[in-house]
Amino acid sequence: MSSVFRPPWLVLTCLVSLASPALAQDGTAVPSVVPAPSRPPFTVAVLPLEANAAGKEAAPGITSLIAGRLAESPRLRVLSQRELQMKVGAERQQELVGDAPCEKGDCVQALSSLTGARYVLTGRLDRFGGQYLFSASLVDTEDGRTLARPRAEASEDGELLRAVVAVSDELSVALDSPGEVVTARPLLGGAVASSPGGGLTLGLRFNNSFIDKLASLNPGVDLEVGYWFHPEWQGFVQVGFTLVRAGGTDEGKVNVLPSIVGARHYHRLEKTLRPYWGFGLGVQLSFGDYGIFQNTGPLPSVVGFVGLEYLLVGHVAFQLELGTNIAQAVLGLADDGAGDGLNLDVNAGIAYHF
Known part of the structure; x- marks a missing residue:
């Protein structure tokens, strides 16, 4: 596929615009009386x-x-x-x-x-x-x-x-x-139109999912690749692994492999501390027998979240995020409350903006 040649008319137009004040000062141009500035x-x-x-x-x-x-x-x-x-x-x-x-x-x-x-x-x-x-x-x-x-x-x-x-x-x-x-x-959202990194983002995130009981420990890790398709919007693909424990015990454990495609909308990009919100869609592959995970196989994921990103140095940023899997909550409630389904995810991670 041959590359498309873009004619340099943009530069020519700029040169023509620049030439207009010079022509106004040329002797051949129609003279105009300009009052002397007061200062x-x-x-x-x-x-x-x-x-x-x-x-x-x-x-x-x-x-x-x-x-x-x-x-x-x-x-x-x-x-x-x-x-x-x-x-x-x-x-x-x-x-x-x-x-x-x-x-x-x-x-x-x-x-x-x-x-x-x-x-x-x-x-x-x-x-x-x-x-x-x-x-x-x-x-x-x-x-x-x-x-x-x-x-x-x-x-x-x-x-x-x-x-x-x-x-x-x-x-x-x-x-x-x-x-x-x-x-x-x-622009959309009122943030300054700057491009942090102007392209790809690579992130490593650690999280804990609170399911059924806030005291339960369900650790996980996510690897994320993002792309800035707009100065305020970032699309991302996220793949991770979470270990879920029933009631905080070792019994009934289930491994979950979530895969999410989503987007984040950033605000106040001119600042080092940037709030954002976003959503994600995808599936999670579950194995085990716990609450809503009784049936082995893929489960839908509809994730909503809010967070803060702090630019540490250069292109390196720290992220803190709170989110919930809406689909998981709905499925849990629909199944007579088995496993409850209500959940809260706390994420902390490091991102590098290329």
Whole structure:
């Protein structure tokens, strides 16, 4: 199957957009009278957009498009990418910004002192299949205040250009009225559109299932592989082993091999502590004779859960989760209460975001 060639019209469109302010200053263009600004123009540093692997091709053009739109305002002076490289340097810039957004603290102060810019604009462009996800952050370095955090999503190149132009105009409004905070095109759930790891996740989870009695010990371990198909959504496949004891004794033990396919929805991705909720569907293979597990064979699983993920260091995170198997509870109650069916799972695990 031959690969599909994508024409570079996206870059050409960005160049045309950049050329518009230059044409307005050319002697052949129709002269226009621009009133002198009442104050010196503010300096804005537009840093290159971060991107995942699929979005890296479009990120430079989108960065230039944003800078060009902001430069059309007579009240602003936008530092060019060449000026930024001369004043900061690529290595120093990566050292300051890193994998986290440069929104406060030493990062903002360092960029301000190096560039002389009052405002610093950072952002990210991710692409998942045919879907683009764009976010930006505009910071006033004088007081460290975030003036705007616009976000947008688009399903094709042309729609992306229109969305970025609209976001650029909203950023210009925020710079003209720094007292107002702009929030544009919120994504699902209100979390910031960042991509933690931008792809696969590998997790090892330890759990205990409380069935029939909270005092019973039913330990288990799960191996999980996840994929971020959206900055806020992660799909996962989970395979594990659980040892279930009847009433906390060694009699009537049953081994359960659950296999789950599900999804998690994360919130507050800009923070190190991220709450999430999710669900899973699958089967569990049971062996033994205990309550609802009387019949050997596959049993359905409908799992619901809530949890917290704490980013320890780099891409390593700790997860704590509470969940229940709804199908197991329903089956237990339907069988005249045999085994009760009511259950609570407590999970703790380590996840690595690639």
